Amino acid sequence: MAERLVAALCGAVAVAVSALFAWVLADLLHQGLPELSLGFLLEAPRDAGRAGGIAPVIVATLLILLVCLAASLPIGLGTAVLLAEVSRGRNRFARAVRASLDVLAGVPSIVFGLFGNAMFSLWLGLGFSILSGGLTLACMVLPVLIRSCEQGLRAVPHDYRQAAAALGLSWGSTLRLVILPSAAQGLAVGLVLGLGRALAETAALLFTSGYVDRMPSSLLDSGRALSVHIYDLAMNVPGGEARACATAVVLVALLLLCNGLTMLLATRWQGSTAGR
Incomplete structure (x- = not known):
């Protein structure tokens, strides 16, 4: 009876989580689906986002994400290997690194935004740019990425x-x-969690990548991420709620695409290595 009760509770929690996701997605689709079109994905914003599309915003988001992954993946995977394989004896250095990661994982995103603005935008002279935003997000996702990979x-x-x-x-x-192919699924989980936090981040990007909604020509240009665009439409643009929901649908679709692609690549990597 006890085992059946625990199994029933776990099943109920899983159903509740899935139902919550379905509810949020259904609400976004109900409000944003009428605004979705090919022009919405391929045109630039007009009239403060009330008209036009989100093509420059999508490009800026992907560039910020690429900078984030390029900076965080080598450092994150290398640190995880150090903690899991080299420092398996739980020495003082490993304990100090893990404690630092746990503290960093709980730091609010607005603090990372202020740090990124001071470090990358001002001290390194990168200004409000895609590069500043991507490097700031890399600092944010490193704790989650390292601990999950470890x-x-x-x-x-x-x-x-x-x-x-x-x-x-x-x-x-x-x-x-x-070791790495056998841990591919766990590494993919860490990458998915990092991608989720990077794609959904708003506060840190307000201080680093900026608000500009034009098409970026380089990594040193300012760029508006999808999350920042949603915030601006919902909070600062009268009548922009429907466009905000449509942009949110695109953001969720991009997140699901990245998650599915990551898990697929991890499974294929694991399978191809096992077949050697």
Whole structure:
């Protein structure tokens, strides 16, 4: 009876979470679907966003996301390998790094925005630019990315490492051919969580990437992200609520596409390595 009760509670929680997501998505589709069209995706905003489309906003969002991933993935994966494989003995350095990551994960995004403005926009002279926004988001997603990747690496059975050592594989070959492919699903989860936080961020980008809604010509141009565009339409533009919902639908679709692509690539990587 106890096991059945726990299983029923877990199932009820899963259904409630799915129902909440379906409710939010249905509300966005109900309000934003009439505004969606090919022109909405391919044209530039006009009349403060009440007319036109969101093409420059989508491009700026993708560029900010690429900068964020290019900066955070090497550092995040390298730190996760250090914590999970090199510092398995829980020494003082590893404990200090984990404590710092846990504190950074709880820092409000507005604080990261102020830091990014002072560090990248002012001190490094990048100004309000896509590069400043992407680097600020990289600092934000690193704690979640590192801790998730570390847990994924730790979930790989130790027998895999012993078997690789018995076959004469070096540590680097074991890491590349055995550990990382086996932890692909856990690494994908960390990447998905990082992507979700980066795509949904607004406060930090207000201080770093800026408000400009024109098509960016380089990473040093200012660019408006989708989340910032939604905030501006909903809060500052009278009559922009329907356009805000339509932009939110595009943002959710982009997030689902990135999540599905990440999980697919991780599964294929894991399968191709296992078939060697």
